[in-house]
């Protein structure tokens with residue numbers, strides 16, 4: 242069986258000449274179906290860059306990326322939209338909710354683009370919001386929500402399509418320890434249901450929930466270890 | 474995703490930023506209505522000028538001396554050795570019904586340059602005409618109050634006068650002018666009538682006018698040898714060309730003209746005056762059209778500006794939508810529908826505003842709408858709205874989601 246994520250010799254370069262920055266500088270990473278991976282590393286080490294590549298949101302300067310055996314670079318716009326909408330649930334570091342649009346409408350959006358209509362769409366969005374504990378805030382717009390609440394709306398939006406691959410860029414950055422705990426429990430459940438979860442984090446206790454920890458520095462992977470503490 | 478759903482998205486998009494929506498719609502509406510109103514104003518004023526000239530009478534032909542100088546009295550030999558001034562005899566000859574069957578009547582005009590006073594008030598008439606009663610009909614001038622002077626007044630040389638409204642307001646505020654005596658160049662004239670208001674024909678005030686019997690004016694003000702013009706009235710506008718030929722035949726004989734390219738008189742008719750003014754007022758329309766075009770352009774830049782200012786926000790939004798699986802086509806359709814609704818609603822409001830605005834007189838001119846300007850203004854603004862609403866969206870929709878999210 243081929244891996245869900247297969248990154249080969251990935252290079253991402255910003256700028257040219259003396260100003261060139263290699264956000265990714267030769268990254269190889271394979272993640273199999275059902276894995277729970279934490280990516281750690283200092284700020285600016287290229288974690289978000291790698292995550293955007295894995296989410297089919299950005300392209301590489303050099304190297305190859307296969308998602309479920311499909312080479313992302315070769316897909317056309319329609320195929321990319323399908324991959325992003327159905328396979329991947331992406332949680333951004335900076336939430337990226339649509340302004341002046343209610344929490345419910347934000348969560349419904351990916352379902353709408355999949356052609357899911359009316360009642361079913363609404364009930365699935367409501368269910369996802371309930372999971373993140375925001376059922377009493379469904380008609381609030383992003384500016385009327387706290388940072389942690391916005392983050393939870395973003396999580397609900399990523400979950401409502403039931404993606405097989407969940408990519409989360411510091412999903413607990415704006416959460417208190419209780420909410421963090423709840424969210425991590427949720428990730429555990431999702432992972433237990435056989436879905437692949439990749440989480441970027443700075444926090445050791447978040448990484449401790451993952452089964453595998455990948456550490457990055459200066460655009461390179463410096464260690465890739467199985468997490469012994471989770472082997473209970 | 475259904476088309477209906479995309480329309481709902483577009484409406485929600487417009488609804489979610491009401492200020493932007495309102496400003497853009499207003500920008501388009503103002504652009505459209507100002508173009509319509511400005512062009513209607515230009516059209517209306519040129520129509521008003523034409524109507525003013527038509528009021529002067531389109532079947533009138535004016536003969537003037539070609540001897541250099543206005544009255545022809547300052548004889549200059551430069552034109553022709555045998556040149557003669559216009560005479561009362563010419564006018565009599567032109568009135569001959571056998572030689573000139575298409576001429577209804579002719580009236581000689583002696584023009585005086587003088588100032589009239591009444592008490593301490595004074596007024597300098599734009600034209601002070603000594604003439605025959607026939608002049609009134611030939612020049613399409615009617616007396617509104619009082620009476621015309623008669624042929625007897627002319628033969629007797631009575632110092633009576635018919636005056637225009639401007640003279641009335643200058644000299645006789647609060648006084649009934651009929652029966653009063655004003656002094657023109659020191660000579661007393663008794664007012665017997667006031668002409669109907671003519672207004673301005675665009676060049677001169679038609680109401681700054683004094684008309685008196687030819688003999689009285691010649692005797693006391695101008696002398697006998699310098700008629701300013703002869704006003705001829707054709708029987709109808711249709712036979713104007715025939716009348717013109719008869720005038721030339723009679724005048725050539727009267728003045729012993731040997732070479733028709735070197736006549737000592739010339740003729741002017743209202744039809745040719747009308748042609749010049751209508752071409753000059755079409756210049757006015759073109760000018761206003763240019764102003765309107767500029768206002769459309771400025772309006773267009775305004776629309777573009779509003780659209781572009783929101784492009785950063787919209788580009789980020791497009792990035793988010795793409796990241797969660799929106800197909801490019803759905804995004805494009807949504808943004809094009811938004812731009813279409815904005816442009817159409819704005820254009821429609823602009824047309825309504827233009828139609829309403831054109832009902833009001835502007836500096837006394839009733840605007841008359843040019844139908845094609847409505848379509849032009851509407852079409853151009855809708856196109857501008859569509860282009861500047863659609864183009865940035867299509868550019869953003871082609872970006873990778875991460876590029877769109879970072880856009881600034």
Ligand SMILES: Nc1ncnc2c1ncn2[C@@H]1O[C@H](COP(=O)(O)OP(=O)(O)OP(=O)(O)O)[C@@H](O)[C@H]1O
Nearest residue numbers: 255256262264283284285286287288289290291879
């Ligand atoms: N658009 C860009 N243009 C230029 N350089 C960029 C761009 N995006 C990222 N970089 C650079 O690439 C490097 C990696 O950035 P990245 O966002 O992947 O870091 P990160 O590991 O996610 O950091 P953090 O933990 O702070 O989120 C950084 O040095 C950053 O400055």
Ligand SMILES: [Mg+2]
Nearest residue numbers: 288289334410
């Ligand atoms: Mg990051």
